[in-house]
Amino acid sequence: MDLSHIFNLKKIAITAFCAVFLVAAHAQEHENTDSASVEPVETETGHADKEAPISETILHHIADSHEWHFWGEGEHKVAIPLPVILVTKNGIVTFLSNKHDQDEHGKEVFEEKGQQLVNFHGGYYYPTAAANHEGEYVVLDQYKVPTNEKPLDLSITKNVASMLISVVVILFVFISIANAYKKRVGKAPKGMQSLFEPIIIFVRDDIAKPQLGHRYKGFMPYLLTVFFFVWINNLMGIIPFFPGGANLTGNISVTAMLALCTFILTNVNGKKNYWGHVFTPHVPWWLYPLMIPVEIIGLFTKPIALMIRLFANITAGHILILSLLSLIFILKSVAAAGVAVPFVLFISVIELVVGFIQAFIFTILSALFIGMAVEEHAEH
Amino acid sequence: MLLALNPLVKPDPGLFIWATVAFLLLFILLRAFAWKPIVAALDERERNIEDALSKAEMAKQEMAKLTSENEQLLKQARAERDAILKEAKELKDQIVSDAKKSAQTEGNKLIEKAKLEINAQKAAAMAEVKSQVVSLSLEIAEKVLRKQFEDQGKQQALVNDLLKEVKLN
Structure with missing residues (x-):
């Protein structure tokens, strides 16, 4: 079994990767040194958070999404809304993602088929009975991840x-x-x-x-x-x-x-x-x-x-x-x-x-x- | 809680279910409608190519065999022709020599016969000549005697002579 050629190819790819990682690391340094003066970076979701780090934007791009985004933010957003299918306690709930994407911070509770839901950063959760001190109907843990129960999300995501x-x-x-x-x-x-x-x-x-x-x-x-x-x-x-x-x-x-x-x-x-x-x-x-x-x-x-x-x-x-x-x-x-x-x-x-x-x-x-x-x- | 640190490594059950469904569907459909005919066709074609190549090789060998066989046949035919020619020549020679021999003997026989005939004719002729000569001689002798014995005295003289010669003992 001769796999050496595969590993050779892999080696080349890895070398190239390493080279570019060095460049990226260098850029990261730049980011760190300039962070004090970094201009508010525009993020896809139009966060109010003006100091949102680049890594969050990148992770957001890599993560799954309920819409197929093209360009623009907020009101001027151009995106294909995708169907959301949730298997909730009250049965299957379906709606288009753009119906409930104005608020992504869990501050507005909406109702679909008698099921109360809240949208927190693109994830749908069962809301808590009362809002927390920031007006969010979710309970966040130390990593800012909601601990709320959530329905099974069978949406046609991106x-x-x-x-x-x-x-x-x-x-x-x-x-x-x-x-x-x-x-x-x-x-x-x-x-x-x-x-x-x-x-x-x-x-x-x-x-x-x-x-x-x-x-x-x-x-x-x-x-x-x-x-x-x-x-x-x-x-x-x-x-x-x-x-x-x-x-x-x-x-x-x-x-x-x-x-x-x-x-x-x-x-x-x-x-x-x-x-x-x-x-x-x-x-x-x-x-x-x-x-x-x-x-x-x-x-x-x-x-x-x-x-x-x-x-x-x-x-x-x-x-x-x-x-x-x-x-x-x-x-x-x-x-x-x-x-x-x-x-x-x-x-x-x-x-x-x-x-x-x-x-x-x-x-x-x-x-x-x-x-x-x-x-x-x-x-x- | 470690998984919660990075959303990247947090498995998403919805996507997992959809991926499973889509992948299995893709697998089943492709297996039935794509991979089976494609793999079969590729195998079939490879087999065909191999067959064609081996057939060509076989044809080549057959050709070579045929060529050598042809040569063999040609050689044989040539040898046979030579043999036939040789035989014919021998036969001819024999016939000619036989003919010569028989002609010779026939000729000899004829010559012998002719010689005998000639001898016989010669003997006959000689006998005739002899008889002619005898009769002529007798005639001549008669005539001579007649002439001589026309005279009596001469007759007497001869008788006397003869008598003298005959000495009675």
């Missing part, structure tokens, strides 16, 4: 909408490719078919076959789906405006879902050899009390590493781009754009590569874990 768009795009692309294969039996590929065929063959020959051997066929649909789902969403995340811009694959819920799929697939397909490795490891019996828990933890660390790797890589890229753009506001100078924009462009190009590499790594590691589980005979 991430969900983006994901649904990506699902439609992927379905359209690959079903039309499949039809092309049916129509042009035995002929050379053409158009979209010839664009994606090398990638499909890459997934088959460089990911599935080396890891899974002759059992690769059954796992091809999963590996291909994961690869293209992650890749297409990584790419859509790089697009800064509609229909992209959602940080879907940089959201831990989504990567957790993908990692969980790999985890289930791994353990459901685990053969005798795999479980034997966990419960009767090749060590003296008196080490079993130590080794068996370690092996069991090992079962879980693999998908958790998968989850965190994808999430962290993609989120880091988004943070980098936003940090570089924030330089313009931190330095209060349009001239900073002369530095920041080329850097953003550079990072964006790296993100294109990272988007592919992360999709590849997620898929190859999934294949590797499944391959270890389905292996019949131990090689050591």
Whole structure:
């Protein structure tokens, strides 16, 4: 199993990342030294809080949202409102997000279908009986996070909408490719078919076959789906405006879902050899009390590493781009754009590569874990 | 509470549920309508290409075999032709020599016959000539005798001579 080329690529990417992080860190220093004189930074939500730090803006951009924001603040905001679906104690409540987004500080309690709710920074909570000293109907803990109960939020958020768009795009692309294969039996590929065929063959020959051997066929649909789902969403995340811009694959819920799929697939397909490795490891019996828990933890660390790797890589890229753009506001100078924009462009190009590499790594590691589980005979 | 520190690592149950639904739907639909036909088509095409290549290789080998076979055949045919020609020549030689031999013997026979005939004719001719000569000689002798014995005295003289010659013992 030769993975050295992957790690080489990864090394290059990491080096590039480190280089840019240094620049970003430098910028951070600037921010710290200038913080006293920093002009009020405009934030998307038009916070009254004029001293809102840049990091909050960035985190807000990366986080999920109930609307698809284009430009403008407050009254002049241009955004696509997305449907909010809440499973409350009184049943399912639905409304468009722009109906209740004038107040995001939990100061106005509204009622939908007889259910009292309050909007606090884009999250919907059950309000407390009385407002606190700031007029908010929520109870905040030391981290300013409401401790109120909240309904299950099944809204079509920006991430969900983006994901649904990506699902439609992927379905359209690959079903039309499949039809092309049916129509042009035995002929050379053409158009979209010839664009994606090398990638499909890459997934088959460089990911599935080396890891899974002759059992690769059954796992091809999963590996291909994961690869293209992650890749297409990584790419859509790089697009800064509609229909992209959602940080879907940089959201831990989504990567957790993908990692969980790999985890289930791994353990459901685990053969005798795999479980034997966990419960009767090749060590003296008196080490079993130590080794068996370690092996069991090992079962879980693999998908958790998968989850965190994808999430962290993609989120880091988004943070980098936003940090570089924030330089313009931190330095209060349009001239900073002369530095920041080329850097953003550079990072964006790296993100294109990272988007592919992360999709590849997620898929190859999934294949590797499944391959270890389905292996019949131990090689050591 | 550690998770609450950073909203980034706080899992969102709603998004998790939607992601699960969307991903499973995507997986099921793609598996049925995209991956199966695509992977099958790719396998099929690769198999076809491999088949075509091996067939071409086989055809090449067949061709080479045929060529060498042809050469073999040609060689054989040439050898056979040579053999036939040789045989024909031998046959011809034999026929010619046979003909010569039989002609010789026939000729010899004829010559022999002719010689015998000639000898016979010669003998016949000689016999005739002899008989002619005898009769002529007798005629001549008769005539001579007649002439000689026309005179009596001469007859007597001869008788006397003859008698003298005959000495009675």
